[in-house]
Amino acid sequence: MAKRLRAGDVIPEFRFDTPYHPQxxxxxxxxxxxxxxxxxxxxxxxxxTRHYIMExxxxxxxxxxxxxxxxxxxxxxxxxxxxxxxxxxxxxxxDAESVxxxxxxxxxxxxxxKCFSLKGMKIIxxxxxxxxxxxxxEEWQLPLTLLVGPAGRVLLAHYxxxxxxxxxxCAAMEELAADLLPALPAEWLAAAPAAPVAxxxxxxxxxxxxxxxxxxxxxxxxxxxxxxxGFDTPLDAAPAPVPEQAAGxxxxxxxxxxxxxxxxPAAPAAPAAPAVQPEAPKAPxxxxxxxxxxxxx
Numbered sequence: 001m002a003k004r005l006r007a008g009d010v011i012p013e014f015r016f017d018t019p020y021h022p023q024x025x026x027x028x029x030x031x032x033x034x035x036x037x038x039x040x041x042x043x044x045x046x047x048x049t050r051h052y053i054m055e056x057x058x059x060x061x062x063x064x065x066x067x068x069x070x071x072x073x074x075x076x077x078x079x080x081x082x083x084x085x086x087x088x089x090x091x092x093x094x095d096a097e098s099v100x101x102x103x104x105x106x107x108x109x110x111x112x113x114k115c116f117s118l119k120g121m122k123i124i125x126x127x128x129x130x131x132x133x134x135x136x137x138e139e140w141q142l143p144l145t146l147l148v149g150p151a152g153r154v155l156l157a158h159y160x161x162x163x164x165x166x167x168x169x170c171a172a173m174e175e176l177a178a179d180l181l182p183a184l185p186a187e188w189l190a191a192a193p194a195a196p197v198a199x200x201x202x203x204x205x206x207x208x209x210x211x212x213x214x215x216x217x218x219x220x221x222x223x224x225x226x227x228x229x230g231f232d233t234p235l236d237a238a239p240a241p242v243p244e245q246a247a248g249x250x251x252x253x254x255x256x257x258x259x260x261x262x263x264x265p266a267a268p269a270a271p272a273a274p275a276v277q278p279e280a281p282k283a284p285x286x287x288x289x290x291x292x293x294x295x296x297x
Contacts, residue, residue, distance in 0.1 A: 011152035019079035040144040047127030060089035063170035
């Protein structure tokens, strides 16, 4: 059932696709010391999405108190064909079917008068000069900005009133996180144990699989007793030390003979240089021109 999120809500576990890896765990994404900003945008080829994607790339170094993931209404293969893995400093969720948008009740608006800002009009007008043509009657997807902590706890939920009602760049996110996080309840930022997920193992063995084994008994050492291990069988006693014998003339002669027969091993050869030298790392690049404009992008 669609529901608008509020601070304090808990998002259930779900799986999502990135442009490069399918079926990733949302709760595993949230693991770590820093919470995650989850920003819902339009499709990757939309001018508004491109604007914020580039602003977030240019300012990614400013975000230190949290991490960032952007949700886009684009198929994974569309992005992976144009942008190599590792080219972007933050993650992407692909939701071409808008499943998460509906589940979190992210609204859209048909009337430009109700959802456009001056900044939004400027971005769209500039894109029109580059060939962008919005469809008549097209609905305008509004943004959603979440800050999510461990185990799906919503720390912040802001539903945008206009198409540009979201953090301008990562510096704005850092300022927001730095002000918000110290004021939150401590339990919201503490990692909570995730609910067990039913699988073939738990289905076959039932609750018995989750019962922890009893700890091994610990032996108590009484005064005057030898140390006990707590195992069923005692450890073997350590052998008594053998007294060292004084070296006689015969032993010295035998030792000298062994030294004469001893061969000094040759020094190891230096490792050969690899036949093929590794290529220098290439600077990552985000090529929006390869995507073009359009709802499929």
